[in-house]
Amino acid sequence: MKAGRYGQYGGQYIPEILMSAVRELDTAYEHYKNDLEFNQELEDLYNNYAGRPSMLYYAEKMTKDLGGAKIYLKREDLNHTGSHKINNVLGQVLLAKKMGKTRVIAETGAGQHGVATATAAALMDMECEIYMGKEDTERQALNVFRMELLGAKVHAVTSGTMTLKDAVNEAMGEWTRRGSDTLYVLGSVMGPHPFPMIVRDFQKVIGKEIKEQILKREGRLPDAVVACVGGGSNAMGAFYEFIPHEEVGLIGCEAAGLGVDHPKNAATVANGTVGIFHGMKSLFCQDQYGQIAPVYSISAGLDYPGIGPEHAMLHETGRAKYVPVTDEEAVSAFEYLSRTEGIIPAIESAHAVAYARKLAPVMGKDQIMVINISGRGDKDVAAIARYRGVELYE
Amino acid sequence: MSKIKNAFKNGKALIPFITGGDPSLEVTEELICAMEKAGADLIEIGIPFSDPVAESVTVQEANERALAAGCTADKLFDMAAKVQGKIHVPLVFMAYANLIYTYGKEKFIKRCRESGVDGLVVPDLPFEEKGEIFPECEQYGIDLISLMVPSSCERIAMIAGEARGFLCGISPMGVAETEKGRKRNGIEEMLKLARENSGLPCVMDPGSGTLEQVKAMAALCDGIVAGEAILKLVAQHGKDSAVPVAEYIRAMKEAIA
Missing domain, CATH: 3.40.50.1100 (Rossmann fold)
Structure with missing residues (x-):
């Protein structure tokens, strides 16, 4: 290539x-x-400034609650500055x-x-x-x-x-x-x-650590790695090490905003077409003339009309799968992870948690899923309160 | 056969740039005719784009006005075909790569030929990526205009060697006005290298340079692209832009002669 x-x-x-x-x-x-x-x-x-390696945490309560795959959380939210x-x-x-x-x-x-x-x-x-x-x-x-x-x-x-x-x-x-x-x-x-x-090279440490940590804990590779995708850096970091291991399913969760068929969304793989923008040929949300679409998501970090070119290729070859997740599903997952595991994820990462909630129950109990919690949710608390109609006074 | 070389038969070429459909297609057509009459030698029309990365605020706003008015590539092709009967100077379209790619590369280039557009400027298609549309441009006789900058003189020979139509240098005065310490002789060296490697005319786009800077620059090359000042006049005068823009063209043509 x-x-x-x-x-x-x-x-x-x-x-x-x-x-x-x-x-x-x-x-x-x-x-x-x-x-x-x-x-x-x-x-x-x-290791000495950012706090790596980040933990791979077995989410036992979530695993039991969903009743399917064994769920591990890659805790990029615990890094210094709170994200990958x-x-x-x-x-x-x-x-x-x-x-x-x-x-x-x-x-x-x-x-x-x-x-x-x-x-x-x-x-x-x-x-x-x-x-x-x-x-x-x-x-x-x-x-x-x-x-x-x-x-x-x-x-x-x-x-x-x-x-x-x-x-x-x-x-x-x-x-x-x-x-x-x-x-x-x-x-x-x-x-x-x-x-x-x-x-990708600076982020691939995420997947390398997941691999080492899961081999140590479980003696085998996971069946699915789930991550949110805007441009796609945390997902690429989590996926890259596993690309040659075809038995590991790679799933990117993109922001569908108010719905994948609603005009207010940012689901590039679901709705985008091939184009050339921001220096790359990739998939973009755009109109028939190539005008870039004004996309929307509750998550400012996923509110982007394109996707990284390597993700576009992984989608094309079928090596990774990309699924849309709505605002409502993400907010509900944000609350779910907070209450179930005592971990408040970034609203971006909550998109991955939302899809995991659908996927885990249909996976076998002997299967393993890793969700990349790309960031912590402190920054989103006020926005989630607004979304739920709660008025905060500081 | 491209008409672009005709633009350089009348002294230093003056190449005005306007954004197509700003503020309306009718005004664009009127401006093209008025600018030719006032002394423009080649006219460059930008197809409006939602995200003109790395353009000045003036250009960004012109793009927004044109898109808000509903301008599309199809409408500009129709307008270009229509205006051909009224003007003699060559027309060049400027389009970001995505507009060409999404329209369909071959369909786009073929429509350039059918509408009498002689050349294309694609600001986000550097030498390394020009293979994206170069074969289609050659097939339909559309000159793919090459851009060059003084800060990367090591690239000029390569760019000039395969250039078509004319070579356009982008001045650091306009684009890099915040960067101090860059010397004018960067431009002289760039033009020298371009001439050594190509027999094509070399023009300069001085961006937002002053009249004195533009005159000095014109003395070094074969023509000047004038965009910033014209777009400002269009922003100010809207549908009544033809008269002030024509006045500007006359003055500029005289100044660079």
Whole structure:
């Protein structure tokens, strides 16, 4: 396969003005990914700063309640900054530092990637600017302040639908204006090559750990790995190690908003078609003329009209399956996991829990399922209260 | 046979850029005729896109107005075919890759030919990905215009060697106005390399450069793309844009001569 291609997907569909920055990143990454010192530093950050390896927790109550497969939760929510996003940013910001950059920029949806980037930038003495859709700055006001506390400057993006895709547009635009001292720290397995590969490589630690941990606990591989998918970084991280093991079912849960047939959804695999956007050929929610659709999900982190190119390929080859999950199902799963296991998941991760609730009962008791709890739900508590019509006073 | 080379027979070429359908198709048609009369040598029409990544706010807003007014690729092809009887200068369409891909690559390029569109600018299709539509462009005689930037001079020989129609340099003044320390001679070196590797005319897009900067830039190359200022006039004057835009074109053509 051609570098940067996943079947027909992937590529580098970007303005000429970005090519030199992207190629510089590609060259640097190809060097450092095999550099012993770089890998040791990154592993040290993972283990002694981010809190890796993250736990693989046997959810006994949930298993009993659902009455089917044995359920394990991969606790990425316990990482420093509260989600899997830290895995990628520690890698990318360390890479930026090695490249001699002094400034990092990033887009963010729910704010998890922004907070993680601001954290890594603070740790490694980098200037940091975060682009966030104005609507998301309102949905996730606390995360905006959190990023500012960490020393980042947050730009509220007012173009387009004022959500994640517009934040990506603005961050890419800023990189075209200022590439010499700045690295764009992309938050998901998307965008032009080499980003989908780099982000996957920094996230694949999730699946590697799952494999080691489950082999130790159960002496065999799981039958299903379930993860939520927006751009798809936590899912790709959880899936990658298992791709060659055909007996492990890989299931990505995408945001269906108000319903997969309702105009307000973000279910890219269910409703999207092949297109070229944000530097990659992949699946996108769009109209017959190729205008990108204004997607919707209760989860700001899954509110994106595309999916990473490697996921598009896994869907095409049938190696992974992608299922839509509605707002209502996700909110109900958010509450379910909180009450059943005492674990409040991010609303993004709750999409995976929601599908697991349907899948586990139809699996055998001798089967094993791993759900990737990609983040913690503290940031979503206020939004869930609003969704349920509860008024909070602080 | 592409008419693009005709645009360079009348001194320094002036290439105005407007967004198709902003604020309406009728105004676009009127502007094309008025700009030709005022001295434009080639006219570039952007097909509006929902997400023109890495464009200025002026361009983004023009795209939003055109989409809100219901402009589509089909309507612009019809308009281009209709206006052919009234103008002689070549027309070039600018479209993001997704608009071409989703429309159907061959169908899109074929409709360019049928509507009298001579060239295509695809801002998110760098050299490495141009194979996506280059064979279809060659088959239907549509010039796929190459873009180049001074910050990546090591790529110019490769880009220029396979260029069609003309080469368009994007100026760091417009796109990278926040970045200090970049020198004008980057542009001179870029143009020199382009000429060494291609016999095609080289034009510059100065973005939001001042008139003095544009004049200085014109002296170095074969033509100037003018978009930002024209889109601002259209934003300001709406359906009455033809007169002020024509005035601007006349002044600019004189300034760069």
